[in-house]
Amino acid sequence: MTNQISASARTGLGGLTVARQPWICRTALLLLFLLMAVSFDSPALAQRGKYKTLGYRSCGTEQGACHQSDGVWWKGDPHFGTVQSLKRKKQRSVRIATAYGLAPGSYLKGNSKCAECHGEVVGGREGKNINTGVSCENCHGPAGPKGVGYYEVHQEGSVPKDPLSTARPGYQKALQVGMLQLRDTGIRAKTCVQCHQINDKKLLEADHPTGEGFDYVRAIRNQISKHWDYAVRPVDVDAGIFASAVAARPIPSFTVKVAAPAQVVAAAGVARTDTVFIYVDPEVPPWLNPGTNISISPFAPGLSNDAPVDSILIAVKNYIEYVHEQLRRGK
Numbered sequence: 001m002t003n004q005i006s007a008s009a010r011t012g013l014g015g016l017t018v019a020r021q022p023w024i025c026r027t028a029l030l031l032l033f034l035l036m037a038v039s040f041d042s043p044a045l046a047q048r049g050k051y052k053t054l055g056y057r058s059c060g061t062e063q064g065a066c067h068q069s070d071g072v073w074w075k076g077d078p079h080f081g082t083v084q085s086l087k088r089k090k091q092r093s094v095r096i097a098t099a100y101g102l103a104p105g106s107y108l109k110g111n112s113k114c115a116e117c118h119g120e121v122v123g124g125r126e127g128k129n130i131n132t133g134v135s136c137e138n139c140h141g142p143a144g145p146k147g148v149g150y151y152e153v154h155q156e157g158s159v160p161k162d163p164l165s166t167a168r169p170g171y172q173k174a175l176q177v178g179m180l181q182l183r184d185t186g187i188r189a190k191t192c193v194q195c196h197q198i199n200d201k202k203l204l205e206a207d208h209p210t211g212e213g214f215d216y217v218r219a220i221r222n223q224i225s226k227h228w229d230y231a232v233r234p235v236d237v238d239a240g241i242f243a244s245a246v247a248a249r250p251i252p253s254f255t256v257k258v259a260a261p262a263q264v265v266a267a268a269g270v271a272r273t274d275t276v277f278i279y280v281d282p283e284v285p286p287w288l289n290p291g292t293n294i295s296i297s298p299f300a301p302g303l304s305n306d307a308p309v310d311s312i313l314i315a316v317k318n319y320i321e322y323v324h325e326q327l328r329r330g331k
């Protein structure tokens with residue numbers, strides 16, 4: 001890891017005009033850069049020091065723009081749906097949030113503890129509800145404010161022919177002002193672990209999952225690599241690097257302080273109806289976007305505990321078809 005960080009620090013310096021400076025100055029800058037590269041450990045916040053998140057729309061994820069292909073990947077990735085997932089698990093979220101000491105309606109607000117990991121908080125909108133899932137800047141570092149963060153500088157220079165080249169001046173300058181070098185497997189591991197390994201004792205006592213046992217190698221291989229896995233390079237996943245990042249963020253011992261929720265039992269013959277909210281995003285393909293709220297009844301197969309596997313699978317299949325049908329009707 002030390003080797004990788006100093007290697008990226010060296011290339012990082014390539015973008016600065018210090019080549020003709022005395023070596024002592026270069027060493028000081030190298031040390032400074034090393035500190036910058038390794039000294040973040042707060043969750044992926046909207047604000048990291050002086051940097052603020054501008055929001056995924058400023059990344060150019062729409063058609064024909066800079067990061068169209070990254071946007072396409074993202075919209076199919078689990079991180080896109082993290083806010084929706086919180087809204088769907090409302091009962092559980094409210095229970096955790098209340099036990100954590102938050103007002104019931106406030107867990108979706110940009111300045112709540114929950115927003116640190118469950119969504120993208122656009123700078124200046126901290127008091128509003130978050131409505132975008134974990135996004136570009138949660139992983140790559142906040143790009144704003146304009147003129148301060150890497151938003152402008154990372155665009156300098158033309159896109160290199162070799163997609164793996166990091167020599168472009170804009171890339172190098174961006175690393176100096178908050179863009180994380182996620183190519184460095186150590187920094188990447190730390191980025192994932194700071195959200196996926198929950199070490200806040202109060203949150204754990206509020207019955208939030210710990211994130212223990214999360215399979216990082218599998219996650220990189222199956223999800224994240226689809227985002228940047230250029231055909232020209234193997235996916236470099238090193239379980240050891242994740243193990244060290246996990247070990248550096250130990251989960252404290254804790255006792256859950258909230259009572260288990262009462263079982264929700266539907267009255268016989270009456271189907272309980274849950275409202276499912278579908279977030280309407282103009283950039284989402286229409287087939288994913290019914291454009292209105294729809295109502296579905298919960299999965300209630302009415303099978304006995306010892307029902308054969310075949311019957312269970314058929315019940316699941318019928319339910320999926322039913323949900324699909326409702327979604328189409330919502331359009």
Ligand code: HEC
Binds near residue numbers: 086089093210212
């Ligand atoms: C440090 C990051 C972090 C913070 C802070 C955080 N979460 Fe989470 N949360 C996660 C991750 C990662 C998962 C997925 C964990 C898993 O599946 O093991 C998760 C899962 C959940 C789930 C799903 C649980 C389930 O059983 O499916 C709920 C609900 C939830 N969080 C609510 C909250 C609420 C409410 C808050 C604020 C009080 C909050 N979270 C704060 C990272 C975080």
Ligand code: HEC
Binds near residue numbers: 059
């Ligand atoms: C869950 C975390 C995560 C999210 C969300 C995410 N990325 Fe990435 N991104 C990564 C990782 C990890 C890499 C891999 C770096 C490497 O090894 O090259 C990467 C690589 C990239 C690269 C190539 C980087 C390089 O060094 O040349 C670009 C460009 C990029 N992402 C843009 C985006 C954009 C735009 C979005 C939002 C639409 C986004 N990313 C969302 C984690 C993320």
Ligand code: HEC
Binds near residue numbers: 078138195
């Ligand atoms: C800003 C916080 C944050 C960061 C950074 C982040 N994640 Fe996540 N991730 C989440 C949350 C929250 C969920 C969804 C939990 C839920 O909705 O139940 C999630 C879901 C996932 C899932 C799908 C759920 C599962 O258990 O399979 C995968 C895979 C995943 N993340 C991998 C990664 C990897 C790999 C990285 C690092 C490159 C990363 N994440 C970085 C917050 C984050």
